[in-house]
Amino acid sequence: MQRFQCYIDGEFGDGEARFESIDPATGRAWAAMPEAREADVDRAVEAAHKALYAGAWPKLTATHRGKLLYKLADLVADNAGKLAELETRDTGKIIRETSAQIAYVADYYRYYAGIADKIEGSYLPIDKPDMDVWLRREPIGVVAMVVPWNSQLFLSAVKIGPALAAGCTMVVKASEDGPAPLLEFARLVHEAGFPAGVVNIITGFGPSCGAALSRHPKVDHIAFTGGPETARHVVRNSSENLASTSLELGGKSPFIVFADADLESAANAQVAGIFAATGQSCVAGSRLIVERSVKDRFLQILKAKAESIRVGSPLDMATEVGPLATQRQCDHVQALVARSLSAGAKLVTGGAAPEGAGFYYRPTILDCDGSASPSLDNEFFGPVLSVLSFEREDEALRLANDTRYGLAAGVFTQNLTRAHRLMKGIRAGIVWVNTYRAVSPIAPFGGFGLSGHGREGGMEAALDYTRTKTVWLRTSDDPIPDPFVMR
Numbered sequence: 139m140q141r142f143q144c145y146i147d148g149e150f151g152d153g154e155a156r157f158e159s160i161d162p163a164t165g166r167a168w169a170a171m172p173e174a175r176e177a178d179v180d181r182a183v184e185a186a187h188k189a190l191y192a193g194a195w196p197k198l199t200a201t202h203r204g205k206l207l208y209k210l211a212d213l214v215a216d217n218a219g220k221l222a223e224l225e226t227r228d229t230g231k232i233i234r235e236t237s238a239q240i241a242y243v244a245d246y247y248r249y250y251a252g253i254a255d256k257i258e259g260s261y262l263p264i265d266k267p268d269m270d271v272w273l274r275r276e277p278i279g280v281v282a283m284v285v286p287w288n289s290q291l292f293l294s295a296v297k298i299g300p301a302l303a304a305g306c307t308m309v310v311k312a313s314e315d316g317p318a319p320l321l322e323f324a325r326l327v328h329e330a331g332f333p334a335g336v337v338n339i340i341t342g343f344g345p346s347c348g349a350a351l352s353r354h355p356k357v358d359h360i361a362f363t364g365g366p367e368t369a370r371h372v373v374r375n376s377s378e379n380l381a382s383t384s385l386e387l388g389g390k391s392p393f394i395v396f397a398d399a400d401l402e403s404a405a406n407a408q409v410a411g412i413f414a415a416t417g418q419s420c421v422a423g424s425r426l427i428v429e430r431s432v433k434d435r436f437l438q439i440l441k442a443k444a445e446s447i448r449v450g451s452p453l454d455m456a457t458e459v460g461p462l463a464t465q466r467q468c469d470h471v472q473a474l475v476a477r478s479l480s481a482g483a484k485l486v487t488g489g490a491a492p493e494g495a496g497f498y499y500r501p502t503i504l505d506c507d508g509s510a511s512p513s514l515d516n517e518f519f520g521p522v523l524s525v526l527s528f529e530r531e532d533e534a535l536r537l538a539n540d541t542r543y544g545l546a547a548g549v550f551t552q553n554l555t556r557a558h559r560l561m562k563g564i565r566a567g568i569v570w571v572n573t574y575r576a577v578s579p580i581a582p583f584g585g586f587g588l589s590g591h592g593r594e595g596g597m598e599a600a601l602d603y604t605r606t607k608t609v610w611l612r613t614s615d616d617p618i619p620d621p622f623v624m625r
């Protein structure tokens with residue numbers, strides 16, 4: 139069995155305990171993982187705290203930090219194949235996607251390498267003649283990063299990249315469901331030459347590791363990706379250390395198709411939106427809202443595409459849908475489909491697990507017109523699409539916004555003015571028009587409502603890892619006048 143280690147204060151070591159990681163394609167244990175508990179968490183946070191204020195890191199210029207990030211980017215690019223294989227093995231995400239995604243993760247580090255020495259303070263045109271006042275942007279401090287299993291190297295890169303650019307130090311908690319790629323990534327951080335304690339990477343369980351980390355008194359900010367229920371725990375934990383939070387929490391994103399859209403192209407985008415990554419994507423376009431006049435035709439195209447998807451081993455380059463990451467996730471998907479069918483949703487295709495081992499579930503489409511299906515407002519995080527239809531544009535917009543979430547949306551139409559109206563009217567942090575699930579290091583993403591707050595990606599994310607310090611410098615040599623009056 140392969141063994142992995144934690145990375146704390148520049149050293150690799152076994153955690154306080156160990157647990158076995160399950161290969162989702164077989165359901166069998168394949169690797170032994172270090173389990174960090176309270177004492178390891180404490181060591182990691184103390185190391186990050188020490189590295190923030192003492193040693194080489196706070197003395198480095200921003201340009202030097204950028205150089206280290208460039209080195210890390212090159213190492214990620216050079217090791218993308220190995221990292222991809224580990225992510226696929228440990229989480230079941232297909233190799234076709236992990237290979238491409240991790241190669242692109244290198245570009246996220248490159249982008250933030252370039253940003254490191256472009257985080258500028260400012261000079262204030264202050265309303266007092268004998269004062270110079272400016273704002274410095276300083277690192278926000280020690281950051282706790284808590285990530286889930288899906289797209290783990292990607293979801294950590296959008297946190298680690300900007301935090302390093304801003305000069306922060308951090309403890310990254312890899313998900314207990316598939317930590318191998320992040321624990322391996324720690325070796326690249328080490329090789330890149332970051333001073334000890336700047337980046338610490340651990341894994342462990344939510345209640346014993348994630349909770350200890352997010353309420354630790356020396357944590358200044360928590361960057362979390364995961365489900366809303368867990369986010370509530372994280373926010374409650376932050377009431378102890380008063381750390382700020384950024385939350386990226388998934389969604390129930392609408393995918394709107396008008397009759398004038400290129401239906402073939404929209405169907406491909408819908409497949410990308412709900413069946414890619416076996417639907418385990420925070421931006422999954424899980425609610426199809428289609429104009430009634432083309433509903434049957436569009437569903438026919440989609441059904442044919444869903445039924446021809448190659449479901450199989452995630453390590454096979456030809457596979458298009460692999461297993462879900464965990465048995466728990468598989469049970470959740472099955473149970474929610476069953477409840478939706480009981481509530482009146484009609485099965486268009488799928489709705490069952492294929493024969494054999496592993497956490498597989500067939501690409502599934504539920505026609506929810508005329509039903510109050512729970513699939514319409516509960517996140518599956520699996521390959522299940524719920525379908526509704528509309529007649530008028532205002533109805534489409536109402537249905538799109540009929541959700542507690544607000545992460546992403548897709549709009550498919552050839553009508554330019556309509557696209558603009560919807561783009562403004564949809565309550566979501568990302569709107570894709572005639573495309574879906576496109577990302578870039580340059581473009582921020584993040585949500586409204588239950589999808590969380592804070593943005594990842596783009597310059598804004600780097601600024602979010604800073605806090606401002608206001609500096610007042612008196613330029614007069616005269617003695618300070620009346621000390622009893624505020625100046």
Ligand SMILES: NC(=O)C1=CN([C@@H]2O[C@H](COP(=O)(O)OP(=O)(O)OC[C@H]3O[C@@H](n4cnc5c(N)ncnc54)[C@H](O)[C@@H]3O)[C@@H](O)[C@H]2O)C=CC1
Binds near residue numbers: 386
């Ligand atoms: N936005 C997204 O990308 C994701 C959304 N989800 C949604 O959440 C649902 C539940 O998935 P889970 O695997 O349970 O994700 P989760 O949200 O529980 O796990 C995410 C991370 O939070 C940590 N965690 C758990 N309890 C914690 C606590 N008390 N304090 C601090 N950290 C804690 C976990 O160890 C993991 O590293 C999914 O079915 C899906 O609907 C899940 C994963 C990612």
Ligand SMILES: CN(C=O)/C=C(\CC(=O)O)C(=O)O
Binds near residue numbers: 419575
């Ligand atoms: C975050 N994201 C796009 O904006 C995409 C992801 C990662 C995730 O699910 O959190 C994806 O589609 O895999």
